[in-house]
Amino acid sequence: MDITELAQLALSKITGITHNANLRHFWVYVLCGMAIAVCAHRVGGDDRKFHSVFFRKEVWGSRSAFIDYIILIANPIIMVLAFDWLLKKLWSLSAIVASGVKSFGADLQSESGSIWVAVALTVSLYVVNDFMRWWLHYLQHKIPVLWEFHKIHHSAEHLNFATAERHHPLDAVFFLTGTISAAALVNGIFVGLFGDQLTVYQLGGANVIFFGSNLIGGVLRHSPAWVSYGPRIEKWLISPAMHQIHHSSDPKHWDKNMGGGLAIWDRMGGTLYVPKGREELDFGIGEETQDYRTVYGIYIEPLIKAKRIFQRG
Template identity: 35%
Template structure:
């Protein structure tokens, strides 16, 4: 009974956990910036009006956040055990492959700085690449559209995810952490760590503090020329546009360098943005509808490929979007 109560109270922990984007320190700073821009530009009434018009979308954000956070609390312990086990197994595998390896004797501070930087860059790239695949592989896009179906953005929109996408993200996190921390344990010995601020990678803390919550907000804050290096709130808002040319751009989380390399970088230039998706099935903001529809769309797509044995065998690799627009408007 105690565990159930703790699970139901899990959403409250998002505001006290520095690893969460909704940590109260990040939110407080974002709120100051938000209010500054709102009153400077005198757009309070406009923002309030849009929020009221999109209240169904706002409520779905909250429902999915609460639903996913409770589910995550039930699997959280398993995920922690899995991460510990996979790191140790990966280190053991490396020793089997290189049985005569001896850990390098390098200054602890140097190793810590290096690990802090490498872990941030690798994890940021993996988030970018997962996001890229969620758009380019159509059966993944069916689930990711739940996030893009938001017609109004708030910090809680970050957690407007289908549980299947949350599961994929969990595997990505475990895989990335296993590779990075396992590799460093093998190369430098078991006593490796990152520089952190209240338990968070120092670089990630700064990134979360620096307006990350305004990525999902009605304020198009641009970084100017720095957008060629860092994803700004305005760039991510372009990504949430219902215009496919903008939707399939700016996949990065912190660094925009990955988008530059993949040819998907779009700089903010005061473009008009209408949020949402073209998919009529997912314009419905019903909670159960959003949970079930992606499975229905996947089943429809599977049936369309099944008659063709060659396509069936190659499934899901033949589901990679050929034109982007066609599949994303199904």
Template identity: 30%
Template sequence: MAIDTPLALFMNGSSRIFWGYLIVSTVIAIGWYVFKVGAISAPTLKAYWFNADSKLDYRYFIFNWVFKALFIAPVLLSANTVALWTLNWLNSVSEPLFLSWYYRDIMVAYTLSLFVLGDVSRYWLHRWLHTNRWLWKFHQVHHSAESLNPLTFYRLHPVEIMLYALRNALVAGVVTGIFVFCFGARLNLYSVLGGNAFVVILFSFTGNLRHSHIRLSYGRWLERLLISPAQHQVHHQQKSMHKNLGSVFALWDWMFGTLTLSQHVSSEDKFGLGQGKREKYGGIIKIIITPFFDIYNIIKRN
């Protein structure tokens, strides 16, 4: 698991906070705000970018990078390892298939498989984080923010980071192993700016608006297929935080009963966990240790 430096994340096209995506999101945000609200004032910008939540997100973003580089990356499975395990197991039960598909078709199938299976696996892991009472204590770290900005995306407890990294290694590794077994080592990914082409096209340019106060909706029909920034903001609102668990596709929420359209939830509902909960996670040390104390208290009560 390679860990980019914080600066490299802004330069990497496969990163959510790539500078190009940030510029596009900024242009969209300015246009939306001017149209919906009016002129943008300096005090408004200062209150948004330098409130307590934003400043904590900036500090935790750096802490997270250091923690991942020192303690998480060295011990996690890599997708290459999982791919080798998958390929060895398949070779033990059958001869490689070496199907004679066109190379272009293999690339499209491989890229699409990684994208779709990656997205549905993120949905189910996210749903598990919400429904398992132990894991919910860790995921509450992310939901504790009452003001959202693009770096809120990185406000994740290290336990959750490890779970998502393991999910990625398993999905990417198994898919890669199966494709090598079926087609040989003629694999490549259709990419844009270094990222999966489908992710970049369908998600990245408005991805930063999901953790913002720009309530951009895709409309009632498209929000049944794709998660809009407004729908993810609904997910962060106190009264509907167990809805809209999808990452790119809203289809999984629609199929499994967790979909809510943004028009059905008032924009006046507050973000966060409720009264007094933000202070509970109001610093880096609190973010790290509070979930463990919560779990200990659950065990003690039982």
């Protein structure tokens, strides 16, 4: 891999703004999110000017923000060089599952062009992915070794769009292993039943339901804008405000709102926290936050702490 390819990898998350609808900071989501943020700020009765809240220097120019930017550039290179083989291998599970389904003699290929099959596949992929996002996130918080790596995401002291990509590579690999395996399983079942001429409804290359959920402010989950959908809706959907609560350093908010899009998993798992109104939040993980204010702390400290856990066990 030459220097040009490495540069392209490093900038992939940034250049993806223009064409990758699977990124939460895709330009369409950003524009819709900013419009929602401005409206929510005005309706919310905040006396401060919007720009003085959203574009505060500490949000975009603090040490925490610069760590976000470094991770944004470094992680794509690390992931491709170290783990690309594994992630590609996981997608091959789809063919294995499809073969297993076909071995049972099921043959519904005549239905492969049905609109209902396309709808079922689209909805199944979204719902299964959303559940896996909640469950894997739950494990990241509850299993000590996993938490040591997931802490990196929660060590952000200010939330901006780049914070969404603030993950230790091993934390990202754990999460992707689960979500890709689940998607491969769903794909494999449908291919085994209906053949490989299936259609997933997409917009801009993203599942249309994921696309729609991001139009209502997904990019604002990591931002200084408080956007709540109101208690009735937030029993069903995770709002940006609810995810910001998930990042709160207040103990009453710990391990709450772990869902991606749907709130039903948090409700079923007892991890749902619906705000009754605007809450002033501080972010980070308390005194331990200082351990993750350097590149060394971000990439090496979790390995050291995880090793101590294994040694104690």
